Structures are given as C-alpha cells and as structure tokens.
Amino acid sequence: MRTVLITGPGGSGRTTIAAATALQAARQGKRTLLLSADRTDTPGAALGKPTGPTPADAEPHLTTWRPDSGEDFRDDLLAFQERAASALDLLGATRLEAEELTPLPGAEELALLRALRDAATADTYELLIVDLPPTPQALALLALPEQLRRYLSRLLPAERQAARALRPVLGRLAGVPMPTDRLYETAARWDLELAAVAAVLADRTTTVRLVAEPGPAGTDALRTATTGLALRGLRADALVANRVLPDASPDTWLAGLAAQQRKALDEWRGTYEVCEVSHLGRDPRGTDDLTALTVPGAGQAPRPVEWPMTDQLATDGVIVWHIPLPGAIRDDLDLIRRGDELVVTVGPFHRIVPLPSALRRCTVQGAALRDGELRIRFAPDPELWPQER
Incomplete structure (x- = not known):
C-alpha cells in the first residue's frame, strides 16, 4: 500500500488538497482511505459528508476516518491506572473516573499515529492519504515514535527483566514495590506499537506531499519543512x-x-516537482469543487530514499558519513557525538542518531555542510580497530 502524508503551513489549504487527492484516486478505482485528525472536520466539509470516529464510506472506493482522541485517551489512562494499581495505592492516590477525563494536549497526535498504524497494516486499502497537522506540529508528530521508543529503552531496558527473580528480595531491601512483570510487558507492547508506526514512516512507499501558497511566507515555510523532513529521513x-x-x-x-x-x-521549480492548483475564487465545498482542483496523482512509484549514507573507506583511511540536509544553514547547525550516538540539531529540529558499529570504533575528525549535505569525517581509532600484521 502507498502512503502519502500531506502537510503544509497553517492556512495553506492542505486539508482540502488531501481531500481532493483522495477523491481523485478513488475515482480512478483505487481503494483509498483519507485519514485526518482535524478537530473541525474540514475534510468532511470539503467532501460534503461528515467524517467520524470509525472508517466510513464517503464515495465508491473512498473511505474517511477521523479518530476520536478523547475515547482513546480515556481507555489508555484507565488501563494504565489498572496496571499501576499497587503503586497508586502505596501513594494514597485517588482513582480517576472515566466521566471526569478529558484529552490532554498531544492526545490527538497519538490517536492519529495509532490510526496510521492500524490503517497501514490492515491490508484493506491501496492508498492511504494522511491529512497531517500544520508543518511544525506535523514534524514533531513524525519524530514522536522514534523519541518515545528511545525513552522507553532508557527508562525500562528489556535486559532488566532478567532480574525478575530478585525483585521480591530487592523490594524488601528497598522497602518499596519493585517494577512488576506487567509494567515491562506494557512497555514491550508500547514499543511494538511505536515500532509499527516507525516502520510505516520509514517504508520506501511512504512519501510526503507539501502544500503551500506561493509567496515569501510560503517560501520560508517550505525551506524549514524541507530541512525538518530530511532530518527525519523523509522527502517530499x-x-x-x-x-x-x-x-x-x-x-x-x-x-x-x-x-x-x-x-x-520559478524559485520553487529549481528544487521541487511543482503542481499548480488554481484559485477557484472561493473556498472549495463539495465534490464538484474538489474535482475542479487538479492535484498530482498519488500512484506513481516513489524513488528510494537512503538516510544516512556512508561512503566507502577513502584513500586516506577516513570514512565519510553523508546526511542529506537540504535547506540547512551552517549557523543553525550543531553536531555533538555522545558515546555511540550522534546528536544533530538544525534550527528547531533535533535528532539523536545511533552510529553504525563500524563508526563506533572511529573518532570524529571534522564535519562540513556542502551542497545540502552534512559530511562527517570519521577516522578509525587504532585502539579499537584490528591491527594488520
């Protein structure tokens, strides 16, 4: 299945373009799902048929789905209370009831990620169109699975489960309950769910489509979006x-x-494959208006993406690691090596990248930003590399 993630600056019409793209694909005979977390139901207004918390047919071959973040949040929090009952009782905490729970900020994004995973693994559709939030929120959303998995692995390492036989003894010595098997099982389940989402985003058939209104503000927003996507290993x-x-x-x-x-x-065409959508003179409403919007097809095979890319050992014995960062500015770039990880910061974007095993045995000799690529030079550490005889 092909997945197309659509985002753009706020007010650029990205939701309308997502609806038009899905409608066009469905009328070409592709089994299409339009997935959105838009709380005002802009996709439903554009299609002339409200979208709901469960997948529903809007037209032949076209299904729409707007996940209910409130229901998911309540279910997850109540389940967490049940799993952490012993710790909550020890602290004297008062349980929360379902009727008093309201979604916290971020619940919509988590609901969208879960729906994205379910839709991509359902094997029901040929094309998945995802109406993402505006670009800054979308980039934070796309980074979330990798970040949460890293937090889980640091806070609840899987290898600590090997000490489960010692937990009763450690609990008596410390005087407090120790983490139970159920907690580790929950962490493992969350890790699997996040890994499934990350796999969808990393799939070579997943691409991003940017929507912007031509002008200086749109140009600035696109430059930032392109850099942020590149840092996540995604491309438009x-x-x-x-x-x-x-x-x-x-x-x-x-x-x-x-x-x-x-x-x-004219400036955009030097960097992107541009599709122009004419102004209708009004806000598009209904399938007739969406049909009048000529949007790029969503069925073409995407080019494979490699991130990062490692060169072969150069003649001087140095390995060069290439990280594509189009649009990045040298003054906004920061690079730190921390143990076996590389911390890359570009403006407001941040990513921690595990080093390949070969580069872990090297020292960083320098880095340069050239032609939209960050090139990092690694020299083998004589104390860690096998010596030739």
Missing part, C-alpha cells in the same frame, strides 16, 4: 502550489499578487 515527492492566481488580470492589485506568486513558483 511533490509540492502543491495552492490558490494560484491567473496571470492576466485587469486589476492591478491582483496582477501584482500574481507576479509575486510567479516569482516564488
């Missing part, structure tokens, strides 16, 4: 330039806006 397969005005207009004010848009479009 197309850029939808939305609400493009006609070139010829007797109105000098509209003509000036159109000229500004054309300048931005």
